[in-house]
Amino acid sequence: MKKILVPTDFSDCAQNATEVAKEIARRYHAELHFYHFVSVPVDWVHLDFAQHTIYPDVTEEVKRVQNQLDAAVKNAEADGLQSVAYMDFDNSTDAVTRYARSNNISMIVMGSHGARGVKEFFIGSNAQTVVRHAEVPVLIVKQKLKSVAFPNILFVSDFEDEMIRPFEDVVDFAELLGAKINLLYVNTPSEFQRSWIIKERMEGFIALASGNLGNVEIIDSHSFGEGLEKYCEMNQTGLLAIATHHRKGLSRAFLGSLTETVVNHVKVPVVSFPILT
Numbered sequence: 001m002k003k004i005l006v007p008t009d010f011s012d013c014a015q016n017a018t019e020v021a022k023e024i025a026r027r028y029h030a031e032l033h034f035y036h037f038v039s040v041p042v043d044w045v046h047l048d049f050a051q052h053t054i055y056p057d058v059t060e061e062v063k064r065v066q067n068q069l070d071a072a073v074k075n076a077e078a079d080g081l082q083s084v085a086y087m088d089f090d091n092s093t094d095a096v097t098r099y100a101r102s103n104n105i106s107m108i109v110m111g112s113h114g115a116r117g118v119k120e121f122f123i124g125s126n127a128q129t130v131v132r133h134a135e136v137p138v139l140i141v142k143q144k145l146k147s148v149a150f151p152n153i154l155f156v157s158d159f160e161d162e163m164i165r166p167f168e169d170v171v172d173f174a175e176l177l178g179a180k181i182n183l184l185y186v187n188t189p190s191e192f193q194r195s196w197i198i199k200e201r202m203e204g205f206i207a208l209a210s211g212n213l214g215n216v217e218i219i220d221s222h223s224f225g226e227g228l229e230k231y232c233e234m235n236q237t238g239l240l241a242i243a244t245h246h247r248k249g250l251s252r253a254f255l256g257s258l259t260e261t262v263v264n265h266v267k268v269p270v271v272s273f274p275i276l277t
Contacts, residue, residue, distance in 0.1 A: 150238030180214035
């Protein structure tokens with residue numbers, strides 16, 4: 001974990017994510033990258049100074065954003081953290097993840113309003129888009145947290161073999177945070193599995209969790225979202241971890257779209273670990 005990307009619009013929601021990113025950066029001795037997207041009506045990057053004067057409103061907005069980015073860097077450095085800032089004018093849907101890829105980012109930490117349905121994310125994209133495209137873990141923070149000393153991390157999965165690799169990252173993350181790992185399978189009518197089959201799948205994950213293992217549970221629910229949301233409410237979940245598949249055309253649970261739904265519905269912070277194929 002060398003570099004952490006923090007997309008921000010400087011709102012309270014974004015600040016919540018920034019504080020969490022700072023704490024993780026302290027633990028990992030990582031560098032923070034503050035990122036902000038500015039929507040402009042012209043190809044601003046390729047205009048010279050004289051042409052900038054033709055667009056005073058844009059010039060003022062760019063200046064305002066730069067000042068806020070500079071302040072974010074200054075505040076992070078005052079806390080003893082290395083940081084840089086980047087203002088982007090690329091409005092493509094994968095702009096954030098493209099920046100992450102080109103700068104060797106290890107994790108993305110973002111704020112979200114956590115609204116049901118599709119609500120615009122603070123950088124002009126949305127949580128689902130970033131999770132869908134990111135090739136690194138994405139931590140979604142929805143509320144102000146007292147600390148990142150999560151007592152437990154809930155890993156919800158179908159516990160197929162392809163989930164082993166991202167689960168290894170979950171174990172590493174739990175060890176860093178000093179958290180226990182709880183394992184959960186949500187059994188639904190559409191994805192029903194016999195309990196002994198699920199328990200057999202879980203065996204390898206239980207072994208990997210080792211000394212960090214907490215509870216192992218299988219619950220029944222009419223829908224995955226309903227079951228997960230109710231479980232989190234009743235069990236004081238600190239952080240929800242889930243693996244996200246980037247392949248298209250898959251309908252099984254936990255492979256993409258369901259992860260994006262989770263990001264919007266549960267109230268607790270969510271960290272998504274990509275399955276790259």
